Amino acid sequence: MTSDLHAPLPADVFVERLRQEGLQRYHHEHPFHVLMHEGRLSPHQLQQWVVNRYYYQTRIPIKDALILAKSEDPAFRRTWIHRLHDHDGHGPDDGGLSQWQRLAAAVGVDSALLTSFQAVLPGVRFACDGYVSFVREASLLEAVASSLTELFAPDLMAKRIAAWERHYPWVDRQALDYFRSRVPRATRDAGEALEFVAAQAATREQQQQCLDALTRKTEILRHLLDCLYNTYVVPERQDADHRAEPSEAGCESAPAR
Numbered sequence: 001m002t003s004d005l006h007a008p009l010p011a012d013v014f015v016e017r018l019r020q021e022g023l024q025r026y027h028h029e030h031p032f033h034v035l036m037h038e039g040r041l042s043p044h045q046l047q048q049w050v051v052n053r054y055y056y057q058t059r060i061p062i063k064d065a066l067i068l069a070k071s072e073d074p075a076f077r078r079t080w081i082h083r084l085h086d087h088d089g090h091g092p093d094d095g096g097l098s099q100w101q102r103l104a105a106a107v108g109v110d111s112a113l114l115t116s117f118q119a120v121l122p123g124v125r126f127a128c129d130g131y132v133s134f135v136r137e138a139s140l141l142e143a144v145a146s147s148l149t150e151l152f153a154p155d156l157m158a159k160r161i162a163a164w165e166r167h168y169p170w171v172d173r174q175a176l177d178y179f180r181s182r183v184p185r186a187t188r189d190a191g192e193a194l195e196f197v198a199a200q201a202a203t204r205e206q207q208q209q210c211l212d213a214l215t216r217k218t219e220i221l222r223h224l225l226d227c228l229y230n231t232y233v234v235p236e237r238q239d240a241d242h243r244a245e246p247s248e249a250g251c252e253s254a255p256a257r
């Protein structure tokens with residue numbers, strides 16, 4: 001009688017649920033992104049985003065190497081390995097990480113500061129390391145499912161490119177090449193990962209594990225932006241509010257604190 005409850009969802013329903021639940025929790029509408037897209041980040045705030053996100057970028061090939069090592073299947077490894085090449089390149093100057101370094105230079109971040117990770121916020125480090133630890137401990141299926149946030153990255157990156165070109169003209173357009181090259185790659189990567197997850201999640205329990213892995217990953221991405229927002233946006237707002245407060249003499253009607 002209870003077997004229906006535990007039957008796996010049909011593949012198309014499962015895939016739709018991954019898309020819906022993932023997008024609901026994705027970081028595309030995080031307040032820090034909203035400020036970025038509206039052109040309301042200062043150069044300093046934009047720099048801090050680039051510096052902190054670089055730490056995330058450097059963790060990606062490490063977690064992908066862990067995923068590779070979990071698979072017994074040469075065909076899977078042949079497909080997945082291109083992710084390492086995409087980020088690390090085939091030489092020192094042609095991968096995603098070196099493109100990100102050029103982005104950092106274009107927004108005025110010192111390269112030694114960027115690569116030393118000294119300016120990475122503790123919470124950002126914690127979140128990014130959490131992604132690597134999660135993938136290290138998880139099954140291959142869960143680890144692949146956690147990468148499915150990439151389903152939503154292309155739209156966000158396209159929006160980011162347009163916003164940066166419009167609102168931050170002081171950033172050399174060529175420095176946005178990381179995002180331009182990432183749009184088709186993320187689309188391809190997400191498609192491959194989705195196909196794998198849909199085929200391999202054979203039980204309802206495994207399907208739920210995939211949904212949970214995707215949720216966990218969205219939390220990691222959101223936490224990164226929460227840290228940036230709380231450190232670089234909130235204090236400036238409080239300063240501005242403080243400056244806008246009426247003086248003692250003119251505040252008879254202000255509520256008592």
Ligand SMILES: O=C(O)c1cc(C(=O)O)c2c(n1)C(=O)C(=O)c1cc(C(=O)O)[nH]c1-2
Nearest residue numbers: 060146147148149150151152153156157182
């Ligand atoms: O800029 C973004 O918002 C964003 C998001 C994500 C994502 O959704 O996980 C990735 C990236 N960028 C990215 O550049 C990237 O290489 C990447 C790899 C992965 C992954 O989990 O394997 N996600 C993302």
